[in-house]
Amino acid sequence: MKGTLPRSVSPALRAAAARQRSVGAARWGVLLCALLAFLWGGVASAQTVGAHTTYPTAVDPRLEEAAPRPAPPSAVQPSAAQPSVEPTPPSDAEDATARPSDHPLAVGLEVPPVPEGFKTHDGGWIHFAYQPSSRARVETLKLAADKAREELREMLGQNVLERVHVRVGRTVTEMETLAPEGAGYPKYASGVAYSEIGLVLLTEQPRYPGERHDLVQIFRHELAHVALHDAVGHRNVPRWFNEGFAVHASGEAVTDRMQTLWTATLAGNLLPLADLAQRFPADATDASIAYAQAADVVRYLLRSHESYRFRALIERLRTGQDFEAALSDAYATDLSNLEYEWREDVARRYTFWPVLFSGSMVWMGALGLFVWGWRKRQKRNRKILARWAVEEAREDARRAEMANRPVHIVLARPSEGMPLPPGERISRPDIPKIEHDGNWHTLH
Structure with a gap:
């Protein structure tokens, strides 16, 4: 379909071209159905796992009751007789959503000690078990540790982060x-920080199947x-400030x-900071x-031209x-004005462009x-067929003109006494000649 046919387009060739167009249309139809099916499956999948791919859980670890500790690692090794059971996601009634971290407050x-059978690595300020x-997997954490500490x-x-x-x-x-x-x-955490003793617990596998787990x-x-707890001298800070700093510093779930x-900005669903x-x-x-919201407020406090104020805020908290009071001294404003x-700032930044990064818009753009590609291909095919029709009409007209043109048959005899060119023989009178397009041709 990309090239042109010869001037003489036979009916068989045109039929073959038509069959090729039909096959191409069928292929495009199959691709369209597959795309729609995939889009529908993606929407259904997002609805299924969406509750487990957001942010840290809404449970306040400082107010949560202590959960009973399971048996030590040696007692929970999986066996062939007892297959492992995947945990079921919590419901809203259980006051939890999936989250990657928590920081319970505990004293004393x-x-x-390191469990038996665990390997250890002492990186100076950080110790892995x-x-x-x-x-x-731990090697990737070792490589990221020093850079994270410096940041x-x-x-x-x-x-901060001395040990x-x-x-x-x-x-x-x-x-x-x-x-x-x-x-x-925390019953629903995939990672825990006991900041008072500088202990971090992590799990290699996600808590729920299909959950984002970086x-x-x-x-x-x-x-x-742990770093924020060290920086403020082990003093309490608002929940939104603690969680917002951790989310912003980790760079998680930016999109x-x-x-x-x-x-939330367009719908007017932003929450008062005092409630958080x-x-x-x-x-x-x-x-x-x-x-x-908490992470973005911390980002706002850490703007490049205000970063020295953030460090002053931490020093005053310390x-x-x-x-x-520390916020007023460092930023010359109170919490209400800061929130305003x-x-x-959010209203200026969050216009319609972030929707381009949403899954629905990506699939709508792909569709x-x-x-657009299908219509462009159809338009190109119509142009090719029109060109073929014009070329075929011209060829038919030329053939008709040639068929109607008269043919003259002349029996030639040279004049007597006329000298002949060297090497040329006298033509036989019984051999006819034909004039065609101004040229004479001898019939044999």
């Missing part, structure tokens, strides 16, 4: 067994909790947070807004000032490109 805890089978020190302006212990379990159940004795454990980002999130803020000082909402949607300025 001690770092538990993990199962031998988790070595490859946190730069943001906070304090020499951190990281314990990595293969599964969520094994991770829970690594918690300190008597410590509260181990390095979870690790950075937990380090941020999801952007889309959540865009939707102690705990976050239990509803999954409101919890996602709370985490996205000396014992409460958050409102931040909301104006639009598909339709």
